[in-house]
């Protein structure tokens with residue numbers, strides 16, 4: 001759906017040249033929630049702003065549904081932009097307009113009749129959960145509600161793509177989660193493709209299908225969110241994954257576990273995104289004569305299923321423990337017996 005080839009943006013300042021985006025290529029599929037994560041200065045904002053030509057690329061090509069956005073005339077671009085909605089960290093609402101009139105703004109520009117406009121705005125107000133707030137002004141709303149207005153306004157013209165520029169970075173964790181839930185809801189209900197940039201791995205974990213990690217203007221790692229969580233290759237990616245998972249081995253030394261729990265067997269179980277196997281512990285306790293102590297671990301949910309590591313102790317007859325381990329090995333849960341650091 002969106003194809004980005006060799007995209008670069010060079011800013012020329014008085015005393016130096018800054019390569020904010022450096023020869024970047026990406027494919028984003030229709031209906032996907034695609035996250036780009038990176039630290040401050042990585043080039044994320046510049047990248048996302050080029051997708052709707054708020055920023056003009058220095059070189060490279062962006063095609064959306066086979067339309068080349070990079071070589072388009074200003075007039076054609078105005079029409080093509082109706083297919084691309086955008087929301088911002090600081091909402092960018094018109095403070096002198098009500099919620100209703102903020103959402104109506106893009107419809108007025110598109111020249112839609114008054115009746116149609118009223119109907120569409122009311123639909124959008126309901127979709128984003130702001131029923132009854134149409135006559136409020138942005139200053140009377142919470143941060144989360146302001147972002148809901150931003151989302152409704154971005155969706156007014158039925159775009160195919162929604163660009164999110166750090167859309168939850170100004171919000172507290174609970175409000176962040178409610179906005180992320182709304183984005184998933186919209187993605188599923190409307191089949192909308194969402195491209196977001198963030199510096200928070202929590203956002204990627206919670207809603208994205210695909211992730212690209214950006215550093216110094218380049219994509220240094222990319223893939224299915226679960227794969228990247230499971231096997232982060234680059235140092236920068238490992239740091240982001242640790243943001244949400246922590247490192248169980250470091251947090252609670254295995255040596256200590258092995259010292260304290262000397263009976264039976266210590267196992268490290270690795271869960272990798274197959275929800276059918278999340279009940280493996282209760283299955284084992286039902287099927288085998290072993291006592292199970294859960295010692296330490298962290299399992300987290302992603303859009304593609306659960307992921308995480310858990311340390312457990314199995315106590316019982318040796319043969320029974322071996323059979324229980326064999327059973328776990330027959331599932332998609334990876335198991336390591338008497339793991340070492």
Ligand SMILES: Nc1ncnc2c1ncn2[C@@H]1O[C@H](COP(=O)(O)OP(=O)(O)OP(=O)(O)O)[C@@H](O)[C@H]1O
Nearest residue numbers: 011013018020038039040041042043044045046047
């Ligand atoms: N208009 C500009 N003129 C000159 N340099 C710029 C301009 N915009 C961005 N840059 C530089 O480009 C690089 C990438 O900036 P960008 O804002 O895209 O990064 P970012 O990953 O979005 O970081 P942040 O989250 O802090 O905005 C930085 O070194 C920045 O200083």
